[in-house]
Amino acid sequence: MTDLRTRVRKAVLPAAGLGTRFLPATKAQPKEMLPVVDKPLIQYAVEECLASGIENIIIVTGRGKNAIEDHFDAAPELERFLEEKGKRELAEQVRRISNMIQFSYTRQKEPLGLGHAVLCARELVGDEPFAVLLGDVIIDGAVPATRQLAEVFEATGAGVIAVQEVPREQTRLYGIVDAVAEKNSRWGERLLRIRTLVEKPAPEQAPSTLGVTGRYVLPPEIFDCIERTGRGALGEIQLTDALVLLAQEKGLYALVVEGTTYDAGDKLGFLKATVEFGLKNPEFGEAFRDYLRSLKL
Ligand code: G1P
Numbered sequence: 356m357t358d359l360r361t362r363v364r365k366a367v368l369p370a371a372g373l374g375t376r377f378l379p380a381t382k383a384q385p386k387e388m389l390p391v392v393d394k395p396l397i398q399y400a401v402e403e404c405l406a407s408g409i410e411n412i413i414i415v416t417g418r419g420k421n422a423i424e425d426h427f428d429a430a431p432e433l434e435r436f437l438e439e440k441g442k443r444e445l446a447e448q449v450r451r452i453s454n455m456i457q458f459s460y461t462r463q464k465e466p467l468g469l470g471h472a473v474l475c476a477r478e479l480v481g482d483e484p485f486a487v488l489l490g491d492v493i494i495d496g497a498v499p500a501t502r503q504l505a506e507v508f509e510a511t512g513a514g515v516i517a518v519q520e521v522p523r524e525q526t527r528l529y530g531i532v533d534a535v536a537e538k539n540s541r542w543g544e545r546l547l548r549i550r551t552l553v554e555k556p557a558p559e560q561a562p563s564t565l566g567v568t569g570r571y572v573l574p575p576e577i578f579d580c581i582e583r584t585g586r587g588a589l590g591e592i593q594l595t596d597a598l599v600l601l602a603q604e605k606g607l608y609a610l611v612v613e614g615t616t617y618d619a620g621d622k623l624g625f626l627k628a629t630v631e632f633g634l635k636n637p638e639f640g641e642a643f644r645d646y647l648r649s650l651k652l
Contacts, residue, residue, distance in 0.1 A: 361512055363505040363572055365479075366409045366486040368400055369472035371417030371463035376620055385420045386620060387490050392632045396619055397423060400490040401455060407501035409486060411457045413479045415472045417464070424460060429453040468591025474581045482575050484508055487594070489569030491621075493628055496614025503612050504572040507546065514573045514601055515608040518547075519616055521566035523558045528618075529566030530554050530595040534609045545611040549602045554588040554595035565609060567595070568616050577601055 374386030381389075387397035397414075404412055416423060430449055437446035463475045473487060486501050494500040500517050507515040518532055534547035553562060571594075580600040587593040601607050617631070618624035633643045 361484065361509045363407075363484050363486055363501075363508055364409060365411045365413065365483065366404045366407075366488055366501065367413045367415060367473055367476040367480065368397065368404075368488050368490055369415045369463075369469060370397060370420060370423055370490055371415050371466060371472055373466060374620075377622065377625075383419070385422055387420070388422050388426065389619075389625070391493070391619060391625070391628050392636060395426060396493070397490040398426070398452070399493045400488040401427070403488065403494070403499045403501050404486070405456055406499045407486070407505055409456065409501065411459065413459045413461060413476045413485075415461055415463050415475050417462060417466065424458075427453060427455075427458050466591075468586070468589070468593055470581045470584055470592040470594040470597050473594055474578060474592075477578045480575065480578075484514075484572060484574050487571040487573065491619050492569035493617045493619055494568065494570065494612065494614040495617070495631075496612070498613065500568075500570045500612045500614055501572070504570055504610060507542065507608055507610055508572040510541075511608065512574075513606045513608055514571070514577065514598075515610050516549075516572075516598065517568045517570035517612040518565040518609040519568050519611060520564055523561065523564050526558050526561035526564065526566065527555050529568075530593075530598075531556055531561045531563060532565045532567065532609045533562035534565065537608065542610060545613075547609045547611075549598075549607045549609050551602060552595050552598050554593045565611070567609075568612065570612065571598075573601070574605065576605055580604070 370387045374381030377386050388395040434446045434450055459479050461475050461479055463472045504515045504517060521529055530552050532552050533550045536544050537546045537548050540546040577597060580597040584592055584597045587596040598607060617628035619628045634640050
């Protein structure tokens with residue numbers, strides 16, 4: 356049995372970013388609410404939490420993000436309206452969203468970086484391990500990425516972050532790890548011990564091509580590490596820099612997660628996610644496939 360010190364029950368979803376990569380769509384609307392097929396981006400992360408055994412989600416919001424709270428709140432008028440119209444299934448879907456899981460919210464008052472956003476959740480997380488999910492990354496696979504990480508944490512007691520191979524010319528978009536394979540683990544070559552990390556290095560400076568893909572399971576000691584972290588890349592308090600301290604002081608793993616990753620915070624990545632989730636849709640996937648085939652590309 357896993358005890359409370361290693362059970363991962365809470366998740367932090369930073370959602371205070373300004374979404375500048377997606378302007379003008381994000382001028383008056385949070386990027387987390389952009390829909391991929393029929394669900395807002397952030398709901399994919401919430402459903403991943405649910406499927407990973409998380410019981411409590413802490414969303415770090417900022418100015419102009421009220422739509423996120425409304426989305427996960429009850430909507431009695433809408434539910435009643437749908438029921439009166441005989442659309443019981445839709446009413447049930449809407450109800451399910453607000454009953455999914457326990458939500459708490461906290462605000463990041465200034466956009467000081469991802470590390471700072473995570474630090475804003477300190478009181479709500481308390482003294483226990485927690486997951487961090489960056490909502491603009493969707494990882495689609497048989498076992499949810501957060502579950503894969505939680506299993507490593509529960510077995511080793513050490514923090515672990517998701518990585519995947521990225522093209523060397525794209526290292527500037529990611530945190531990149533310098534890591535060595537952990538011998539004799541049940542994850543084989545997929546589990547690595549992190550020596551250090553670099554946030555968004557130039558290709559010639561990148562210590563590897565293993566990029567951090569927006570999923571983390573961390574011990575509460577990370578908060579002290581963030582507090583000791585000054586401003587790094589882009590003048591922001593970077594989670595990556597705090598992870599360097601954690602790796603040195605407590606140890607930290609990287610797990611090459613299984614699954615297909617979409618960076619839906621980027622316009623092209625968003626389109627790819629939309630097309631692939633559209634193709635998988637049970638209701639109209641086939642019709643969409645026929646439509647795509649009919650295009651003279
Ligand atoms: C953040 C992290 C970076 C990570 C990336 C994954 O950067 O700082 O280390 O690789 O997410 O998407 P962002 O994409 O928010 O600039």
